[in-house]
C-alpha cells in the first residue's frame with residue numbers, strides 16, 4: 638500500500654533544548670508550540686517486495702548521507718513495530734519557501750511517521766504516533782497534533798508524547814518568520830544539544846521551566862498576547878544564554894538578528910503588539926495577532942537586512958492525503 642502525509646513545522650514558545658536520553662530523544666524539559674501553515678513537508682511511502690534496499694529521495698533538493706540514514710532508521714522503527722521486513726520507497730517534498738533556511742526535521746519526521754505506518758497498514762493512536770515521530774527528531778512529535786501543542790517530557794519512550802492543547806482555529810495568532818540568512822545553520826540542533834551539560838546556566842533554566850510552562854498555558858487559555866509574548870521572549874533568551882555558555886559556545890545570532898530584536902522592543906513602545914522568538918539559527922519569528930500582521934510586515938520593509946518574510950497562521954497537525962508524490 639502507498640500512503641502520503643503532510644505535516645507542518647512548528648515554533649516553540651517554551652523551547653526544547655537538551656536530552657535526558659539522547660537515543661530515545663527524551664527531553665530534559667516539556668515544551669509548548671504552535672504549528673505553522675507556511676512550512677510543510679509532504680511524504681509518500683510505499684513498502685515494495687521488489688526492492689532490495691530502501692530508496693529515499695527528496696524533490697527539489699539532495700539528502701546528505703546522514704539525512705538518508707536518519708530516514709532509513711525511521712523506516713527500521715516502523716518495520717520493527719509492525720513486524721515486517723520489506724524495504725520502502727520514500728519521496729518527500731518541502732513546501733518551505735526557498736530561503737527559509739531551517740531544516741525540515743520536525744515536519745519531515747512527523748510526515749514520515751504518519752505516512753509510514755499508514756503504508757504498512759497499521760493505524761496507531763495519535764499519542765503513539767507522536768512518540769515515533771519524536772524518535773526521528775524531538776520537535777517532530779509536536780507536529781502531529783492539531784494547532785497549539787504540549788510535549789510532555791515523560792520518563793520513558795511511551796510517556797514522552799505530545800497532545801493538542803487547542804485546535805489551530807482557537808486563536809488567530811501569526812508567526813511572521815523573518816529571514817535574515819537563508820543558509821543552513823552550521824551546528825545542527827542534535828549536535829548542539831550534545832554539549833548542553835557544559836553550560837553553567839542549564840540548572841537554572843531547568844528550575845525555571847515549570848513556572849514558565851504554567852504561564853504559557855495560562856496565556857493560551859486567556860488568549861493573552863502580552864503574557865504569551867513575555868514568556869516566549871524570556872524562554873528564548875534563556876535558551877540562547879544556555880547555548881552561548883556551552884563549551885564550545887553556540888552563537889546562532891548575527892547583526893540582523895540583534896537589530897530585529899531591538900526593533901521589536903521599539904515597536905512595542907510605539908504601541909505595536911509584537912514579540913520575538915528565535916530557534917537554533919539567526920532568523921527571527923515574530924509573534925502577533927492576525928489584525929497586526931500587516932503592520933508588522935510593513936515595519937519589516939524598512940529594515941534592509943531582511944531577506945524575506947514568511948507569514949504563518951496556526952495550522953492543523955499531520956494528516957493523510959491521497960495526492961501521492963509517485
Ligand code: DP6
Nearest residue numbers: 649652653774775776826827916917
Ligand atoms: C531550538 O527537534 O531539531 O528548535 O531532537 O536533535 O532532532 P533533535 O532536535 P530538534 O530541536 C529543536 C530545538 C529548537 C527548540 C524547539 O523547537 O523546541
